[in-house]
Amino acid sequence: MERNTRQRTAIREALLLAARPLLPQEVLQAAQAQVPGMGIATVYRNLKALVDEGALRCVNLPGDNPRFETAGQHHHHHFQCQACERVFDVHACPGNLAALAPPGFVVNDHDLVLYGRCSDCQPGAAAPRR
Amino acid sequence: MERNTRQRTAIREALLLAARPLLPQEVLQAAQAQVPGMGIATVYRNLKALVDEGALRCVNLPGDNPRFETAGQHHHHHFQCQACERVFDVHACPGNLAALAPPGFVVNDHDLVLYGRCSDCQPGAAAPRR
DNA sequence: GTAGCTGCAAATTCTTTGCAGTTGT
DNA sequence: ACAACTGCAAAGAATTTGCAGCTAC
Numbered sequence: 431m432e433r434n435t436r437q438r439t440a441i442r443e444a445l446l447l448a449a450r451p452l453l454p455q456e457v458l459q460a461a462q463a464q465v466p467g468m469g470i471a472t473v474y475r476n477l478k479a480l481v482d483e484g485a486l487r488c489v490n491l492p493g494d495n496p497r498f499e500t501a502g503q504h505h506h507h508h509f510q511c512q513a514c515e516r517v518f519d520v521h522a523c524p525g526n527l528a529a530l531a532p533p534g535f536v537v538n539d540h541d542l543v544l545y546g547r548c549s550d551c552q553p554g555a556a557a558p559r560r
Numbered sequence: 561m562e563r564n565t566r567q568r569t570a571i572r573e574a575l576l577l578a579a580r581p582l583l584p585q586e587v588l589q590a591a592q593a594q595v596p597g598m599g600i601a602t603v604y605r606n607l608k609a610l611v612d613e614g615a616l617r618c619v620n621l622p623g624d625n626p627r628f629e630t631a632g633q634h635h636h637h638h639f640q641c642q643a644c645e646r647v648f649d650v651h652a653c654p655g656n657l658a659a660l661a662p663p664g665f666v667v668n669d670h671d672l673v674l675y676g677r678c679s680d681c682q683p684g685a686a687a688p689r690r
Numbered sequence: 691g692t693a694g695c696t697g698c699a700a701a702t703t704c705t706t707t708g709c710a711g712t713t714g715t
Numbered sequence: 716a717c718a719a720c721t722g723c724a725a726a727g728a729a730t731t732t733g734c735a736g737c738t739a740c
Contacts, residue, residue, distance in 0.1 A: 433694060433739050454729085469697045474730060476695095492620030492671050495729070509661055512668065522660040527674060530652040531639055534679030538642065541622060543671045544657060549664030563714050563719060584705085599722045604705060606720095625704070 432479070440464035441476045442485065451489040451497035451508065451517045491517065491543055507542040513551035520544060562613070570594035571606045572615065581619040581627030581647060621647060622673065637672040643681035650674060 444460035445452060452460070458473045477498050480486040489497045491510055497517060507520045520542075528537040547553070574590035575582060582590070588603045607628050610616040617631040621640060627647075637650040650672075658667040677683070 431694075431740085435695060435739075437696070467697075470729095471698080471731075472696060478731095488623075490622035492622060492673075493618070493626065496623070507660070509665060509667075518662065518665075520660050520662070524654040524657060524660065527654060527672070530637070530650055530654065531674055531676065532648065532650070532679070534682070535639060535648075535674075535676060536682065537639075537674045537676040539675040541671075541673045541675075542657070544661055544665075544667045545669040545671075546661065546665060546667040549662070552664070552666065561715085561719075565714075565720060567721070597722080600704095601706075601723080602721060605707095608706095 432483070436465050437461065437468055437472050438476050438480075440468070441473060442480065445486065445498060445500050450519060451499040453495055453497050457498065489517070507544070509544040509546070509548070511548035511551050512545055513547055516548065518548060562609070566595050567591065567598055567602050568606050568610075570598070571603060572610065575616065575628060575630055581629040583625055583627055587628065619647070637674070639674040639676070639678070641678035641681050642675055643677055646678065648678060 440461035440463075441457055443464070444457050448456075448460065454470065454473050454477060457477065458468065458470050461473065462468050477486060481488055481498070484501055486498050487501045487503075489499055489508060491497070491508065494510070494515075499519075503519075504521065505523060507523060509518045509520050510516070511518070524542070527540050531537050570591035570593075571587055573594070574587050578586075578590065584600065584603050584607060587607065588598065588600050591603065592598050607616060611618055611628070611631075614631055616628050617633070619627045619629055619638070621627070621638070633649070634651060635653060637653065639648045639650050640646070641648070654672070657670050661667045
């Protein structure tokens with residue numbers, strides 16, 4: 431049976447608060463604010479368990495390490511800033527993608543990732559993060 | 561200046577012959593047929609060099625290790641079959657994606673991956689390929 | 691009480707790098 | 716000749732796992 435440990439709660443809340451996909455390291459950092467001394471292995475173990483039970487979703491951006499976000503959101507895509515490398519949700523979708531596939535192919539799902547500059551990292555912005 | 565070593569030639573030809581994205585390990589295996597004793601480090605170094613000089617392209621499928629394919633193709637996306645896991649090129653693009661980003665964000669590029677069934681793997685197809 | 695959980699450290703896997711010897715030009 | 720290249724092995728980085736002690740139920 432699954433238990434409610436301080437560590438698991440801290441991880442869940444870190445992801446709820448962030449409202450964007452986080453790397454395991456970012457989850458660790460946020461959760462350590464609640465539970466000092468927490469180890470990275472605990473983060474990995476809980477992320478895996480929470481994904482299995484459907485509470486989290488794994489977000490894999492091409493060529494980057496996996497991130498995690500809360501599950502149950504509406505269909506959405508992601509935007510990665512080329513300057514600070516953070517990932518943001520994009521609650522929009524071009525739709526009509528089934529038409530792009532070659533004849534005879536059936537499209538069930540899709541991933542879309544936009545790359546560019548987030549509002550914090552515009553050229554001339556006061557203080558680009560990271 | 562760049563040299564034409566047997567190793568680099570073998571790597572380039574392995575990818576030309578394959579005509580599909582290969583993993584570094586697959587490249588090594590194919591290239592060792594031409595140059596026995598070649599090391600994996602040489603593969604990585606040359607893949608990187610060839611990508612830098614624009615001869616190869618890196619193909620990153622979500623949750624999978626990077627693959628490499630010959631460059632020089634037109635802007636395209638990928639379709640991964642959920643049955644046979646093969647990856648196909650999609651020579652179409654929805655366009656107009658800049659409008660999807662949140663206000664204040666600038667979009668420079670994008671990746672799109674479609675998931676579904678390729679023509680070989682339709683339900684009822686004779687023999688789905690692996 | 692005890693099965694599940696935790697932190698630590700060692701193991702794995704994939705990729706990069708330092709080094710001394712080799713090779714293309 | 717000599718800088719680029721190579722193989723090897725060690726170093727890194729991300730993730731997983733073994734283990735002995737801790738903790739929620």
